[in-house]
Amino acid sequence: MEKKILILLFCCLVHFASAQLRVGFYNSTCRRAETIIGQLVQKRFGTDRSITAALLRMHFHDCFVRGCDASILIDSTKSASSEKDAGPNLTVRGFELIDEIKNALEAACPSTVSCADIITVATRDAVGLAGGPRYNVPTGRRDGLVSDSAEVNLPGPSLSVPEAFPFFRAKGLTLNDMITLLGAHTVGVAHCGFFQDRLSNFQGTGKPDPTMDSALAARLLRTCGTTSRPLNRDPTVFLDQNTSFIFDNQFYNQIRSKKGILQIDQQLALDRSSAPIVSSFASNQNAFQQNFANAMIKMANIQVLAGKAGEIRKNCRVFNPKSRKGF
Numbered sequence: 287m288e289k290k291i292l293i294l295l296f297c298c299l300v301h302f303a304s305a306q307l308r309v310g311f312y313n314s315t316c317r318r319a320e321t322i323i324g325q326l327v328q329k330r331f332g333t334d335r336s337i338t339a340a341l342l343r344m345h346f347h348d349c350f351v352r353g354c355d356a357s358i359l360i361d362s363t364k365s366a367s368s369e370k371d372a373g374p375n376l377t378v379r380g381f382e383l384i385d386e387i388k389n390a391l392e393a394a395c396p397s398t399v400s401c402a403d404i405i406t407v408a409t410r411d412a413v414g415l416a417g418g419p420r421y422n423v424p425t426g427r428r429d430g431l432v433s434d435s436a437e438v439n440l441p442g443p444s445l446s447v448p449e450a451f452p453f454f455r456a457k458g459l460t461l462n463d464m465i466t467l468l469g470a471h472t473v474g475v476a477h478c479g480f481f482q483d484r485l486s487n488f489q490g491t492g493k494p495d496p497t498m499d500s501a502l503a504a505r506l507l508r509t510c511g512t513t514s515r516p517l518n519r520d521p522t523v524f525l526d527q528n529t530s531f532i533f534d535n536q537f538y539n540q541i542r543s544k545k546g547i548l549q550i551d552q553q554l555a556l557d558r559s560s561a562p563i564v565s566s567f568a569s570n571q572n573a574f575q576q577n578f579a580n581a582m583i584k585m586a587n588i589q590v591l592a593g594k595a596g597e598i599r600k601n602c603r604v605f606n607p608k609s610r611k612g613f
Contacts, residue, residue, distance in 0.1 A: 306592035307424035316395035340380035353589025355430030356401035372438035401602035402427035418533030428596035447557035472537035478510030538568035
């Protein structure tokens with residue numbers, strides 16, 4: 287009974303925090319906040335269109351560990367390892383853009399705009415620049431006081447749909463949300479090491495994964511090498527082999543044609559619980575984009591800090607000196 291009460295109390299607190307967020311939160315305290323973020327994201331997008339994928343990955347990895355509190359931005363110290371240095375986060379990038387945005391906001395409105403909101407708004411803007419949905423996102427998040435690499439536990443690229451979904455369900459997301467959010471792979475890339483086994487020795491069979499298009503497997507094999515004879519480097523490939531920098535629904539059409547790069551992506555089109563949603567998004571781009579906007583807003587509300595909880599960091603990479611509680 288006591289455990290149920292504690293769980294209920296936690297859920298109420300999370301709901302209360304997310305209810306404190308609102309569209310235009312900074313209108314009276316930093317009127318140009320979202321304009322400044324948008325301008326700097328647009329500047330970076332002009333020279334590096336892959337920043338959309340980078341920010342989406344950063345946002346997802348942040349929100350799935352302790353909620354959307356910018357804990358992924360904290361640098362490790364000699365005495366403590368932060369989330370940034372956990373295995374799944376070693377290839378996360380885009381931190382320098384967050385730094386640039388934060389510096390500009392501190393110059394305009396000191397100690398006002400949180401790093402958590404910067405990630406959220408910058409990701410929204412990058413998606414729009416890539417051709418994805420443009421949507422209003424509530425703001426008012428505050429930054430977390432803990433960042434621990436040991437707490438990073440994210441769904442891996444080789445999971446089945448039933449194995450992956452509990453990670454999302456634990457964050458209050460539905461199966462539809464999961465399938466929608468994985469559609470972000472339409473602008474994504476992956477290192478060969480995340481799928482190399484599918485190309486020549488799937489699950490120890492000595493053969494490619496039969497669920498991957500044979501021509502695609504052969505092409506990727508030339509790029510990546512085999513698990514027993516990998517290339518000296520670990521190249522990246524586009525997860526959407528068709529419109530790689532455009533935020534559209536082609537990802538779903540490709541996985542229906544056995545052209546998913548990651549195993550979890552391909553499984554979306556094969557599992558009977560997810561296949562109908564994949565088919566729906568493959569045939570209706572507007573439905574995918576609307577669902578994506580809704581799922582992103584929902585994800586951005588996971589375990590947020592608001593009100594007087596947490597802090598507003600002056601430097602996104604370090605906790606404010608007076609509040610180093612969890613590092």
